[in-house]
Amino acid sequence: MSGIVSIDQQIAMMADKWPAFEVIRREGASATWRGPLRPLLQTFSVEISYRAPSVIGLLDNRRLQPRVRILSPRLRPRRGDPEGQLPHVYYVGDSPLDVVLCMFDPDSDEWSPLMTIAETTVPWAIDWITSYEGWRATGTWTGGGKHLEKPVLAGE
Amino acid sequence: MAIDATISTRGTDNEYDLDIVAELDIPEWMTPNEALDLLEEALKGYPLEVVRQTRCITLRYADRMHLDITPSRRLATPKERESVIFHAKKGEPTHKHKSVAMNAWAFAEWYRRQTPTEERFALALNKRLYAADGMDFAADADVHEVPEQTPLIIKSVTTAGLQLIKRLRNVLYANASGRIPPSVMLSCHAGHAASPGMSLSAMVIRQARWTARAIDAAASRGHLLDVRNPEWHEDCFTDRWPENQAQQTEFARSLHDLANGLEAIKNGDVQLEDLQNWLRDYFGERVVTRSLDTFNERTGRAIRSSSQRYTPSGGLFVPAAPAIIGVASTISPVAARSHTNMGERR
Numbered sequence: 178m179s180g181i182v183s184i185d186q187q188i189a190m191m192a193d194k195w196p197a198f199e200v201i202r203r204e205g206a207s208a209t210w211r212g213p214l215r216p217l218l219q220t221f222s223v224e225i226s227y228r229a230p231s232v233i234g235l236l237d238n239r240r241l242q243p244r245v246r247i248l249s250p251r252l253r254p255r256r257g258d259p260e261g262q263l264p265h266v267y268y269v270g271d272s273p274l275d276v277v278l279c280m281f282d283p284d285s286d287e288w289s290p291l292m293t294i295a296e297t298t299v300p301w302a303i304d305w306i307t308s309y310e311g312w313r314a315t316g317t318w319t320g321g322g323k324h325l326e327k328p329v330l331a332g333e
Numbered sequence: 334m335a336i337d338a339t340i341s342t343r344g345t346d347n348e349y350d351l352d353i354v355a356e357l358d359i360p361e362w363m364t365p366n367e368a369l370d371l372l373e374e375a376l377k378g379y380p381l382e383v384v385r386q387t388r389c390i391t392l393r394y395a396d397r398m399h400l401d402i403t404p405s406r407r408l409a410t411p412k413e414r415e416s417v418i419f420h421a422k423k424g425e426p427t428h429k430h431k432s433v434a435m436n437a438w439a440f441a442e443w444y445r446r447q448t449p450t451e452e453r454f455a456l457a458l459n460k461r462l463y464a465a466d467g468m469d470f471a472a473d474a475d476v477h478e479v480p481e482q483t484p485l486i487i488k489s490v491t492t493a494g495l496q497l498i499k500r501l502r503n504v505l506y507a508n509a510s511g512r513i514p515p516s517v518m519l520s521c522h523a524g525h526a527a528s529p530g531m532s533l534s535a536m537v538i539r540q541a542r543w544t545a546r547a548i549d550a551a552a553s554r555g556h557l558l559d560v561r562n563p564e565w566h567e568d569c570f571t572d573r574w575p576e577n578q579a580q581q582t583e584f585a586r587s588l589h590d591l592a593n594g595l596e597a598i599k600n601g602d603v604q605l606e607d608l609q610n611w612l613r614d615y616f617g618e619r620v621v622t623r624s625l626d627t628f629n630e631r632t633g634r635a636i637r638s639s640s641q642r643y644t645p646s647g648g649l650f651v652p653a654a655p656a657i658i659g660v661a662s663t664i665s666p667v668a669a670r671s672h673t674n675m676g677e678r679r
Contacts, residue, residue: 194666197646214647219604250604261678268679279676287672296667300643304636305674307649311629314605315622319633322674 181290184208184229194295198225206231211248214299216307222248223302230290238283241290243298244269245278247306252276253313264318265305278305282323352389352401354437356416359406365419365430372404387422388433405435414438415565434567440517443564447524450488458487494536495523497616498544498588504617505587511576514584518560518570519544525563538595541588548585552578591615639669 182190184206191198191210198212207228213220227243254262254273266276280301281287288297308320359368372390376383382393389403405416417432487493498519506513519540526543528536551558557575562568575581594611597603603611605625612621635641635651642650642665 195645195647212647216647216649217605218598218608219602250602253606261676264678265674265676267676273679280672280674282673282675285673297670297672299647300667300669301672303643303647303649304641304669304672307632308636308674310605311625311632314609315626315629317626317629317633319629319636320674321633321637322676324678325675 181230181232182293184227187227187229187294190293190295191299195299198299202226210294214303214306216303217310219250219310221250221306224248225294225298225302227294227298238281238288242281242283242288243294245280245298245302245305246276247278252309255313258316260312260318261324264309264312265320265322265324278302280305350399350401352403354403354405354416354418354435356407357404361406363406364427365421365432366427368404368406368419369421372402376402385423388418388420406432412436412439412565433572434565434569436562436565436568437517439564440521440562440568444520444524447527448489448491449529451490451529454490454493455488458493462487489527489529490531490533490536491523491527491529491540493533494540495520497533497537498523498540500617500620501541501587501591501615502584504615505584507617512574514544515570515574518558518574521560521563521570522547534595534599538592541592541595545585545588545592548575548581548588552582552585557581636669639671641669643667643669 184203188200188203188208191200195212198210200208201211201224202209205228207226209224209226211222211224214223215221224246225243226246228241230241252263252274256262258264262273263276265279267279269275269277278301280298304320308318311320312318355372357368357371359371363371369385369388369390373383373385376390376392379392381395384391384393386401389401392400392402394400403418405418408415408417415434415436418435419430420433421427421430487496499516502514502519522543523540526536526539528539531539547560548558555578557578558571558581560570562570575584594615598608598611609621609625631651632641632649640651642652644650645666
């Protein structure tokens with residue numbers, strides 16, 4: 178696709194590629210999906226919220242990016258782990274479990290509103306959950322990535 | 334060994350039991366004790382520990398490998414390799430010594446016919462086995478083109494499943510001192526249960542149920558399990574185990590538990606972390622830890638190099654060979670693409 182992918186296009190693409198995901202909220206250029214992902218042997222209920230911008234302008238990807246939460250089963254933090262109690266997340270509330278997944282470098286061109294959630298966010302969430310399960314089981318996060326020491330999820 | 338299903342021994346990861354039959358040109362009148370004496374004498378002076386057993390002589394190697402050499406005498410019967418082996422337990426009265434029918438060669442041939450090479454599985458599995466030892470063969474090699482130094486060790490899902498069943502048995506009996514369910518009996522059931530094209534988990538369930546149900550059937554009639562060489566009825570694989578009902582029903586229960594657990598895992602929801610605890614009970618701590626570490630490294634490597642694939646239900650898998658990638662890419666809803674996990678560390 179060329180140009181900003183509209184929310185209608187995002188919804189259509191999600192329905193085509195990941196039909197198990199349902200739109201549970203739709204308001205203007207915003208949509209929220211819920212659906213199951215089973216990367217290994219556990220089904221995770223995942224929620225993705227996104228607002229398609231009308232113009233990219235000077236907004237950066239931190240503000241624009243889809244927000245991905247794991248609804249169930251509850252994520253299991255591990256205190257004192259060198260990767261952090263939950264690796265590769267942004268903390269968006271007071272609870273240590275109130276997190277959204279952080280799956281791309283907002284300073285790179287890995288993701289932009291020109292891309293579809295179906296082809297980026299969903300497969301990356303599968304990668305994240307796979308890495309998370311491996312980390313919980315073995316203590317080693319093998320899915321790669323970088324850590325930021327300061328919160329960067331703008332707007333929070 | 335003739336069916337390539339050798340695994341490490343009871344409860345350990347680096348001890349191996351190998352069995353060979355030594356066909357001796359000895360007269361019919363030689364007693365079982367004399368036949369075993371003869372082989373033991375011949376092995377004296379061998380620079381290893383030589384241990385006389387009831388039916389064989391064991392050589393213990395420094396690297397913890399055991400080699401059991403069973404003397405045999407070929408019979409003058411029309412069928413190839415029909416033989417007897419010798420049973421002479423130390424301390425038992427000689428009237429209890431006996432010759433026992435055996436045709437391991439014919440059984441191995443039968444097993445091979447029952448378990449034809451499954452090319453895609455064999456290439457994928459052996460590539461991984463060799464990779465663990467730092468050896469590679471071309472991922473796109475045809476099954477017939479695998480070079481001599483990397484022969485296919487495991488050729489079928491049946492044999493891989495048999496190895497796991499034997500592994501389970503070894504873990505179950507790691508601290509037992511008596512006889513354990515014999516490998517040849519499990520191999521025979523595996524040969525009967527063989528069904529090329531099955532998944533490995535389905536095959537393990539099938540073999541576990543096969544043996545468990547055979548025991549259940551025998552027990553319901555008040556009998557002990559009786560498994561015979563399909564190539565020679567006189568050759569009884571269960572003449573020393575089970576010795577009683579309790580032994581066989583305990584093993585059957587463990588096999589049913591394994592099958593029930595695997596079915597629940599396949600059909601239900603379980604996290605890798607919880608799965609590993611269950612697996613450790615059945616297959617041993619070290620091997621499960623190592624397998625999960627390897628699995629985690631492999632999936633991570635695939636994610637980092639964007640070589641993973643997805644299923645429409647949100648599953649992730651790592652293609653093992655180009656042939657499988659060809660199949661996979663037709664069902665993968667989207668292609669993998671590179672991304673960098675970020676986030677804050679707390």
